[in-house]
Amino acid sequence: MRKVLTDTSTSDVRTELMRSSQQLGGLTTGVVLNLIIMTDESAQYDAVRAASQAGREHPCRVLGVIARDTHSVPRLNAEITVGEDAPGQTVVLRMYGELSEHADSVVAPLLVSDTPVVVWWPTAAPAAPATDPLGVLAQRRITDAAACERPLATLTRLAASYRPGDTDLAWARTTGWRSLLAASLDRPHGEILAAEVSAEDGNPSAELIAAWLVGRLGVPVRRVISAGPGVTAVTIATADGDIAIIRPDGRNAILVRPGEPDRHVGLHRRDTAELMAEELRRLDPDEVYGEVLALLAAGAGTGQPEALAAASGEE
Amino acid sequence: MSNPLRDPRDRRIPRVAEPSVLVMFGVTGDLARKKLLPAIYDLANRGLLPPGFSLVGFARREWADEDFARETHEAVRQYARTPFREEVWAQLSEGVRFVTGDFSDPAAFDRLAETVAKLDAERGTGGNRAFYLSVPPSQFPVVVSQLERSGLHGGPGAPGWHRVVIEKPFGHDLASARELNDMLGAVFPTHSVFRIDHYLGKETVQNLLALRFANTLFEPVWNRRYVDHVQITMAEDIGINGRAGYYDGIGAARDVIQNHLLQLLALTAMEEPVSFDADALRAEKQKALSAVQIPDNLATGTARGQYAAGWQGGKPVRGFLAEDGISPDSVTETYAAIKLGVDTRRWAGVPFYLRTGKRLTTRMTEIAVIFQRAPHLPFNATDARELGQNALVIRVQPDEGVTMRFGSKVPGSAMEVRDVNMDFAYGESFTEASPEAYERLLLDVLVGDPPLFPRHEEVEVSWKILDPIEEFWAAGGRPEQYPAGSSGPAGAEALMTRDGRSWRRL
Numbered sequence: 063m064r065k066v067l068t069d070t071s072t073s074d075v076r077t078e079l080m081r082s083s084q085q086l087g088g089l090t091t092g093v094v095l096n097l098i099i100m101t102d103e104s105a106q107y108d109a110v111r112a113a114s115q116a117g118r119e120h121p122c123r124v125l126g127v128i129a130r131d132t133h134s135v136p137r138l139n140a141e142i143t144v145g146e147d148a149p150g151q152t153v154v155l156r157m158y159g160e161l162s163e164h165a166d167s168v169v170a171p172l173l174v175s176d177t178p179v180v181v182w183w184p185t186a187a188p189a190a191p192a193t194d195p196l197g198v199l200a201q202r203r204i205t206d207a208a209a210c211e212r213p214l215a216t217l218t219r220l221a222a223s224y225r226p227g228d229t230d231l232a233w234a235r236t237t238g239w240r241s242l243l244a245a246s247l248d249r250p251h252g253e254i255l256a257a258e259v260s261a262e263d264g265n266p267s268a269e270l271i272a273a274w275l276v277g278r279l280g281v282p283v284r285r286v287i288s289a290g291p292g293v294t295a296v297t298i299a300t301a302d303g304d305i306a307i308i309r310p311d312g313r314n315a316i317l318v319r320p321g322e323p324d325r326h327v328g329l330h331r332r333d334t335a336e337l338m339a340e341e342l343r344r345l346d347p348d349e350v351y352g353e354v355l356a357l358l359a360a361g362a363g364t365g366q367p368e369a370l371a372a373a374s375g376e377e
Numbered sequence: 378m379s380n381p382l383r384d385p386r387d388r389r390i391p392r393v394a395e396p397s398v399l400v401m402f403g404v405t406g407d408l409a410r411k412k413l414l415p416a417i418y419d420l421a422n423r424g425l426l427p428p429g430f431s432l433v434g435f436a437r438r439e440w441a442d443e444d445f446a447r448e449t450h451e452a453v454r455q456y457a458r459t460p461f462r463e464e465v466w467a468q469l470s471e472g473v474r475f476v477t478g479d480f481s482d483p484a485a486f487d488r489l490a491e492t493v494a495k496l497d498a499e500r501g502t503g504g505n506r507a508f509y510l511s512v513p514p515s516q517f518p519v520v521v522s523q524l525e526r527s528g529l530h531g532g533p534g535a536p537g538w539h540r541v542v543i544e545k546p547f548g549h550d551l552a553s554a555r556e557l558n559d560m561l562g563a564v565f566p567t568h569s570v571f572r573i574d575h576y577l578g579k580e581t582v583q584n585l586l587a588l589r590f591a592n593t594l595f596e597p598v599w600n601r602r603y604v605d606h607v608q609i610t611m612a613e614d615i616g617i618n619g620r621a622g623y624y625d626g627i628g629a630a631r632d633v634i635q636n637h638l639l640q641l642l643a644l645t646a647m648e649e650p651v652s653f654d655a656d657a658l659r660a661e662k663q664k665a666l667s668a669v670q671i672p673d674n675l676a677t678g679t680a681r682g683q684y685a686a687g688w689q690g691g692k693p694v695r696g697f698l699a700e701d702g703i704s705p706d707s708v709t710e711t712y713a714a715i716k717l718g719v720d721t722r723r724w725a726g727v728p729f730y731l732r733t734g735k736r737l738t739t740r741m742t743e744i745a746v747i748f749q750r751a752p753h754l755p756f757n758a759t760d761a762r763e764l765g766q767n768a769l770v771i772r773v774q775p776d777e778g779v780t781m782r783f784g785s786k787v788p789g790s791a792m793e794v795r796d797v798n799m800d801f802a803y804g805e806s807f808t809e810a811s812p813e814a815y816e817r818l819l820l821d822v823l824v825g826d827p828p829l830f831p832r833h834e835e836v837e838v839s840w841k842i843l844d845p846i847e848e849f850w851a852a853g854g855r856p857e858q859y860p861a862g863s864s865g866p867a868g869a870e871a872l873m874t875r876d877g878r879s880w881r882r883l
Contacts, residue, residue: 234389237390238424240382240387240390241389241391241393242428243382244380244383244390244393245393245427245428247380247381247382247383248383248393248395249395249396249503254381278381278382278384279382280381313464314464314467314468317429319501322501323498323499323500323501325428325429325500325501326428326467326468326471327428327468328421328424328462328464328465328467328468330462330464340389344388348388349386350384350386350387350389
C-alpha cells in the first residue's frame with residue numbers, strides 16, 4: 063500500500079508506518095536492516111527500485127532522502143510504500159529548504175531499532191563517508207565511484223577518508239573477476255611474473271583489480287586502456303605462459319591457460335540490485351577493500367595508464 | 378602451494394569447485410530432473426562451478442549428447458530456483474555429454490571412461506571425477522564394480538580426486554549397511570564416499586548448530602533441568618506414490634527414522650563440537666547416537682500404523698493395502714513412532730519422541746523442544762489455566778524458521794496468562810537467498826567438504842538403534858490402520874498418553 067504525506071513530521075511518518083504494517087499483518091518483524099539512500103530526484107527511482115530488489119534477499123526499511131529546493135521554507139514530504147512488490151518498507155523523504163542540511167534529524171527517528179544501518183550514495187559520494195552526518199548513523203557506508211564525475215579522483219579521496227565499514231560498488235563489481243582469477247590459481251601454475259588489466263579509461267574497478275593483484279602477487283601490474291565495456295581482460299603472465307580471462311562483450315568470458323583448451327565462462331556485468339545484494343550480505347568491515355584502496359592511493363598498479371594501440375585488434 | 382589470491386578475510390570470493398566431471402547414473406529419474414540438474418544450473422548461475430565443469434549422464438536411453446542437453450535444459454527451465462541466463466547455460470551445455478548403456482555392459486563403461494578421458498583433455502578437468510549414483514541400492518554393487526573394472530575409480534597414482542555419492546537407504550539393517558560399506562570401501566577410500574541426506578543440507582538444520590552454539594540464550598536451558606521432552610516429527614501428506622517396489626518391506630522407520638530423524642536427534646542432543654570440521658562434528662553426533670537407548674518395553678514404547686482409505690486434503694484416497702504393487706497382507710508400516718532416551722548427563726530421563734508417517738494431515742518436519750512447567754506459579758489457579766509448556770520449535774519444512782512459545786498476559790484488568798508465539802521465519806528475514814539443499818550438498822561434494830555427510834560409523838550406530846525395534850515388529854502383530862488424512866494411529870496417541878504427554882498438532 064502506498065501513502066503520501068505532505069508537510070508532515072517524523073512522528074506522523076512513524077505512526078503511518080506502524081499502521082500500514084499492522085494492517086498487512088505486522089511486517090516490521092521481518093526487517094533485517096535499515097538502508098538509507100542519499101539521492102536526488104533523477105536517480106531516486108532507479109536507486110529505490112534496486113534497493114527493493116536487493117530487499118528480496120535482505121528485507122529492509124528503505125529510507126530514500128532527497129534534498130529539494132534549498133531556498134524554500136523548510137518542510138518534509140514523505141511517500142510510504144509497504145508490502146507492494148517486495149518485503150520490507152520504503153519511505154521516500156523529500157526535504158525542502160534548510161531541513162535538507164539536517165537530514166539526520168529526520169532519518170534517525172525512523173530507523174528500526176536493534177537493526178543494522180547501511181547508508182548508500184548511489185551518485186555523488188561525500189568527501190568523508192564515515193564522518194558525514196548520516197554516515198555516522200551507519201555501520202556500513204556504500205559509495206559508487208563509477209557514478210561520480212571523476213571516478214579515479216573519487217577513489218583516491220575515499221582512500222584518504224577510509225574508515226572500516228566503507229565500501230564501494232566499484233569494488234563489488236570486481237568480485238566475479240576476482241573469483242575467476244582466484245579459481246584459476248587454485249591449480250598448479252608456473253611462477254608468476256607480471257600481470258595486466260585491460261579496461262576502459264577511468265574505470266575504477268580495473269584500478270581496484272590492478273591494486274589487488276599488486277598487493278596479492280607482488281609483481282608489476284600494467285593497466286591497459288581498451289574500448290570496454292568495463293573491464294575487458296586480465297592476464298597473469300607465468301613462467302609457463304599466460305593465464306588470461308578475456309571478456310570482450312561484457313557477458314561471456316574466455317579463460318585461457320597454457321597447454322589447455324580455452325574455456326567459456328559466463329561473466330555478465332551485474333546490475334545495481336545484484337551488487338547491492340552482495341554488499342548487504344555481510345555488514346562487517348571489508349578489510350580487504352580497505353587495504354586495496356590504500357594500495358591504490360599509494361600508486362600501486364595505476365602509474366600512467368598505457369594506451370592500447372588502436373590496431374591491437376582485441377575488440 | 379598456497380594460492381596468493383585467496384585470503385580468508387575476503388568473504389566476497391566464494392568457494393568454487395575445481396574443474397571436474399560429474400558423472401550421473403540414473404539421470405532419467407525424477408530426482409535428477411527435478412532436483413539435481415536444476416541444482417547444477419543454480420550453482421553455475423551463482424558462479425560456483427568452475428569453467429570446464431562437465432556433466433556426463435549415463436542411462437539406458439538411446440540419447441545423443443544433444444538430447445540429454447535438451448532434457449537438462451528443459452528441467453532447468455522448469456525447476457531451477459534462479460533466473461535462466463543464456464550465457465550460463467551456454468557455458469554449462471558445452472560440457473554436457475551422454476553415454477548410453479546398461480549397468481551390466483562393460484563396453485558401455487569403457488565408452489564412459491573414454492568420454493571422461495576426452496573431457497579431461499578438452500576441458501582441463503584434470504582427472505577429477507564425482508560419480509553420483511541416483512539408482513536403487515541393489516544396483517550399487519554392479520555400478521561400483523564396473524567403475525573399478527574400467528579404471529574410472531582412479532586407484533593409486535591416478536591424477537585428481539575420485540568421489541562417489543550415494544543416497545539413502547544405506548542398507549536395510551546393520552548387516553546390509555556393513556556389506557554396502559565394505560563393497561564401497563573396497564573401491565573408494567572412506568573419505569571419498571559421500572552419503573547424501575538432503576535434510577542435512579537444509580538451512581534450518583544447519584541453523585540448529587548456529588542457534589545452539591552461537592548464542593548464549595539457549596544452551597543454558599538445553600538440558601534435563603529445563604527440558605521436559607523433545608518431539609521430532611516428519612509428516613508427509615502424500616502416499617507411497619508408485620514407489621511400492623521400493624517401499625514395501627522397507628517401511629517408515631527404515632525410510633525416515635534411521636537416517637533423517639536420528640540425524641536430527643543427534644544434532645539436537647549432541648555436545649558442542651570442538652570445531653565445525655567433519656571429524657569433530659561427526660565425533661559428537663556419533664557420541665550422541667551411541668548414547669541412545671531404546672525403550673525396555675518395545676510394545677508400549679513404539680507404535681506403527683498403515684494408512685487406510687480416507688479423505689486427505691479434500692480428496693478421497695486409497696488405503697496402503699489397496700495401493701498398486703502392495704500385497705493385501707503386507708505388514709510394512711507407513712507410520713512409525715518411537716520413544717528414545719539419550720543416556721548422558723545432559724539428557725538422562727528426557728524422552729525423545731520420534732514419529733514419521735505418510736498420508737497424515739499435513740506435510741511438516743520439525744524439532745520441538747518442550748520445556749518443563751514452572752515449578753511454582755504465583756498466580757491464582759485459574760489465571761494460568763491456559764498456559765501450556767514453553768517450547769522452542771525448529772521448523773525444518775515447509776515455512777523454515779524458529780518459533781518460541783511462552784506465556785504472556787492477556788490485555789485487560791484481570792491477570793490472565795496465555796500462550797503466545799514469537800516467530801522467526803527464514804522466508805521473511807532472508808528471502809530467496811536460501812539455496813536448495815541439493816545445491817549445497819553437490820557443491821560440498823565437488824569442493825570435498827564433508828561435514829554435512831553422515832559417515833558409515835553413524836549409519837551403523839543408527840541401525841543398531843533401529844534393528845531391535847524392526848525385529849520386535851517382525852516377530853508378530855500387524856500395523857494398526859489409521860485413516861488417511863488423520864494424525865496417525867491410536868497406538869501412537871496412547872504411547873504419549875501413558876507418559877502424560879501429547880503429540881504436537883500436525
